[in-house]
Amino acid sequence: xxxxxxxxxxxxxxxxxxxxxxxxxxxxxxxxxxxxxxxxxxxxxxxxxxxxxxxxxxxxxxxxxxxxxxxxxxxxxxxxxxxxxxxxxxxxxxxxxxxxxxxxxxxxxxxxxxxxxxxxxxxxxxxxxxxxxxxxxxxxxxxxxxxxxxxxxxxxxxxxxxxxxxxxxxxxxxxxxxxxxxxxxxxxxxxxxxxxxxxxxxxxxxxxxxxxxxxxxxxxxxxxxxxxxxxxxxxxxxxxxxxxxxxxxxxxxxxxxxxxxxxxxxxxxxxxxxxxxxxxxxxxxxxxxxxxxxxxxxxxxxxxxxxxxxxxxxxxxxxxxxxxxxxxxxxxxxxxxxxxxxxxxxxxxxxxxxxxxxxxxxxxxxxxxxxxxxxxxxxxxxxxxxxxxxxx
Amino acid sequence: xxxxxxxxxxxxxxxxxxxxxxxxxxxxxxxxxxxxxxxxxxxxxxxxxxxxxxxxxxxxxxxxxxxxxxxxxxxxxxxxxxxxxxxxxxxxxxxxxxxxxxxxxxxxxxxxxxxxxxxxxxxxxxxxxxxxxxx
Numbered sequence: 001x002x003x004x005x006x007x008x009x010x011x012x013x014x015x016x017x018x019x020x021x022x023x024x025x026x027x028x029x030x031x032x033x034x035x036x037x038x039x040x041x042x043x044x045x046x047x048x049x050x051x052x053x054x055x056x057x058x059x060x061x062x063x064x065x066x067x068x069x070x071x072x073x074x075x076x077x078x079x080x081x082x083x084x085x086x087x088x089x090x091x092x093x094x095x096x097x098x099x100x101x102x103x104x105x106x107x108x109x110x111x112x113x114x115x116x117x118x119x120x121x122x123x124x125x126x127x128x129x130x131x132x133x134x135x136x137x138x139x140x141x142x143x144x145x146x147x148x149x150x151x152x153x154x155x156x157x158x159x160x161x162x163x164x165x166x167x168x169x170x171x172x173x174x175x176x177x178x179x180x181x182x183x184x185x186x187x188x189x190x191x192x193x194x195x196x197x198x199x200x201x202x203x204x205x206x207x208x209x210x211x212x213x214x215x216x217x218x219x220x221x222x223x224x225x226x227x228x229x230x231x232x233x234x235x236x237x238x239x240x241x242x243x244x245x246x247x248x249x250x251x252x253x254x255x256x257x258x259x260x261x262x263x264x265x266x267x268x269x270x271x272x273x274x275x276x277x278x279x280x281x282x283x284x285x286x287x288x289x290x291x292x293x294x295x296x297x298x299x300x301x302x303x304x305x306x307x308x309x310x311x312x313x314x315x316x317x318x319x320x321x322x323x324x325x326x327x328x329x330x331x332x333x334x335x336x337x338x339x340x341x342x343x344x345x346x347x348x349x350x351x352x353x354x355x356x357x358x359x360x361x362x363x364x365x366x367x368x369x370x371x372x373x374x375x376x377x378x379x380x381x382x383x384x385x386x387x388x389x390x391x392x
Numbered sequence: 393x394x395x396x397x398x399x400x401x402x403x404x405x406x407x408x409x410x411x412x413x414x415x416x417x418x419x420x421x422x423x424x425x426x427x428x429x430x431x432x433x434x435x436x437x438x439x440x441x442x443x444x445x446x447x448x449x450x451x452x453x454x455x456x457x458x459x460x461x462x463x464x465x466x467x468x469x470x471x472x473x474x475x476x477x478x479x480x481x482x483x484x485x486x487x488x489x490x491x492x493x494x495x496x497x498x499x500x501x502x503x504x505x506x507x508x509x510x511x512x513x514x515x516x517x518x519x520x521x522x523x524x525x526x527x
Contacts, residue, residue, distance in 0.1 A: 138406070139432040140486045142518050145474045146462055153460040154476055161458070161499040205474075206461040206495065254476055254486040255432075259458060 004273040005095075005243070010392045012098040013231035013238035016045025016224035017348045022337050023188045025116050025218040030059070031072055033220035034114030038073065041222035046235030047108060052224070054079035054100060054109035056093035060117070060127060060340045069112065079106040085248065085382075086375020087288055089113075090344040092246040092382035094225070101227050111347075114220030115339035124216060124340075140252050146205050149213060149291070151253035151377035153205040156293035159260045160207060162308065165296065167207055169311035171198035173292040174211050174334050176320035181331025183321065183361035188217055189335040198292075212292040214333035214342070221344035223351065239351045239386050242368070243275030246382040253377045260308075263381040264301035264372060271383035272303075279303040282385075283366040284353045285325065286346035288374035289332040295319070298372050299327070302383065326363045329353060343373035347384070354388050367391050405433035405445070413517040416507050418452065420483060421445040431483035452505035453524065454479040461494040473497050477521055479505075489521045 018040025021033030034057075042049050055077045059065035066082035079100040081093055090113055097109040117124060128147055145151060159165045175195055181187035193211070201209035231238035247263035247270070250256040272278060279302065287298045296310030304325065305313040313319075319327035330336045330349040337345050350369035352358050368391050371384040403411070405421070409432075412419050421430040425442030429450070436443055457476040464471055473494035478484050487505075489497045503521035510517045 142516065143474050143486050143488055144462065144472065145460075145486065150460050150462055150474050154458040154474070157460060158458040158499065203461070203463050205463065252486075254484055259476070 004270065005245075006274050006276060008098050008102060009242050009274055009276065010240040010387075011228055012101050012225050013228050013240045014223050014347075014351050014386065015226050015231050015234045015236060015238055016041040016043070016047065017351045018044055018222050019186070019345070019348060020220045021114065021116070022186055022219045023217055024119050026119055028116065030114045030116050030220075031068065033116065033218065034069065034112050034222070035072060037114060037220035037222040038110055038112045041110065041112070041224050044236060045224045047224065049073060049075070051108050052110045053077055054097060054106035056081035056097055056109060056111045057113060058082060058084040058089040058341070060115060061122070077106070079109060085246070085380035087290065087341040088246065088343045088373030088375040088380045088382040089341060090221075091244070091347060091371055091373030091384050092380070094241055094244040094384055095246065097225050098241055098244065101225060107226065107230070109225045110222060111225065111344070112220070112222035113341060113344045115341065116218040117340045118216050118218045137252050140254055148377045149208060150205040152291040152293055153208045154253055155259040155297070155378060156207050156291070159293060159296070162260055163311065165311035167199055168195055169296070169315055170207070170212055170292040171195045172314045172317070173289065173295045173319070174198045176314065176317065176323070177289060177328050177332035177334040179320045180329050180361055181335035183359070184331050184336060187331040187336040188215055189331070193335075208291060208293075214290045214338040215335070217337050217339050219337045219339035219345065221348050223344075223347060237355055237388065239354045239388065240392060241384060242277065242387045242391060243271040243273070243385040244382070245270030245274065246380065248380045251376060251379050256378060259378070260297070262297050262301050262378050264298050264374075264383065267381040267383040268302040268372070271385050275385040277368065277385055282368050282370045283326075284329060284350065284363045284369045285327045285372070286330070286350045286369065287328060287372045288342055288346060289328055289334050290338070290342065290374060292334070294374060295327065297378070298374070302370065302372060321361065329358065329361050329363060341375070343375070343382070346371050346373065350386050354386060405435055408447070409433040410516065412447075413507060413519070414510060416509070416517075418450065418505055418507050418519050419447045420450050420479070420481060422448045429481040429483045431479070431485055450479050450481050450505070454503055454505070454521070456489065456497060456499050456501045456503060457484060458499055459489075459497045471495070475521070477503060485519070487519055487521050489523065491522050
């Protein structure tokens with residue numbers, strides 16, 4: 001019988017994080033900003049790039065991406081993972097790395113990502129055209145849903161119909177994210193944003209307006225994982241991986257059994273079981289908010305409120321600074337950074353919160369963080385629970 | 393001696409579906425193992441793992457499960473509708489509802505399938521939906 005993986009709890013720690021090229025990285029390639037982030041993460045850990053013997057990465061465009069990354073860095077890795085499941089990839093990369101480290105197959109795994117989709121000459125539209133050929137969805141593409149916005153819009157519309165969720169409640173998510181972003185010097189969008197601004201913004205795919213949608217930015221991020229015994233002697237306080245699980249129930253929105261219930265229900269339950277924790281133990285949440293409906297769906301599916309009550313849960317500034325639950329404290333994909341795949345950046349923010357490095361936006365006394373990555377069209381869900389030494 | 397290359401001559405479910413659609417026929421599959429309907433067309437039943445899938449003509453009637461209006465500039469063709477429809481046979485598909493303003497499509501509306509002929513090589517024959525008369 002399958003185990004819940006609790007023997008892996010706390011065996012591995014994230015010991016270094018780094019970011020580069022956030023916002024607009026003019027004149028730099030994806031590889032260049034990825035490597036800048038990787039160097040920053042390795043330095044943050046007090047390690048050298050020569051210490052890295054495992055690499056996990058993924059790219060929107062390059063299917064064999066771990067090889068050019070290893071080649072560029074001059075590393076001949078003992079462990080590679082190039083699994084690409086969309087934006088959640090860099091959360092889901094934790095578990096295979098933990099297993100490889102625990103098994104002693106390698107000693108230090110670098111998880112890394114970079115994208116210059118905002119400033120690149122090959123923009124989102126170009127990638128979309130290529131994907132339609134290489135990754136066809138012949139039962140959806142002819143109807144021209146905007147990829148991926150319309151799929152999320154269909155989920156939002158159904159959630160509104162079924163549970164009475166309102167556009168104002170969706171707007172609460174965007175406004176809360178902006179309020180957090182205003183306290184993050186690295187966030188791209190830091191102007192004030194009101195509920196009215198969101199409701200009055202240009203509609204893209206009803207019921208989602210442009211302010212219900214994440215940013216399109218450049219950016220790179222990286223983190224380094226080592227076994228817990230080694231982590232204690234490195235430069236920064238270790239952030240232990242207490243649980244990680246990934247679930248997928250569909251690829252295309254028309255094949256999603258119920259568009260108001262995501263596989264986060266399963267990934268969350270498994271990650272909590274591995275960690276031996278429950279939602280009320282969590283001090284800070286970093287949820288993949290590609291669209292405002294995501295945050296509501298994930299709060300429900302991860303057990304922070306009942307199904308259908310996510311809209312009411314986020315109302316009245318409840319997830320904004322000073323609210324009842326700190327969610328997306330970097331400003332989220334909605335207001336901080338979103339270079340195509342965002343799972344890397346929620347992981348980095350959670351690590352920084354648990355180290356107490358977040359300045360004005362620091363959640364006081366944060367010991368346990370939940371990171372939740374999403375990919376495709378609500379298609380891949382990966383949940384991680386991270387904790388300080390006090391959480392072990 | 394010339395070598396003969398083994399050739400598979402019977403088309404797969406994707407091509408069979410497309411060919412029927414091009415001929416004006418909308419078909420879905422029914423699993424002989426678990427007796428559930430299947431869409432999109434496959435060569436394995438996603439419900440039971442069996443492979444006794446047979447073509448069947450659906451009633452064509454269904455209910456709008458969710459709907460969106462994709463906003464597009466008028467000179468690019470204007471706004472258009474994208475829906476998810478639950479056919480009465482229990483399968484869901486993406487489509488659009490025609491003959492009504494995109495924003496007037498509502499969840500719960502009863503609709504009926506129609507095969508829209510191919511417009512060009514890039515826009516093949518498609519299943520679209522019309523409102524079922526109020527009558």
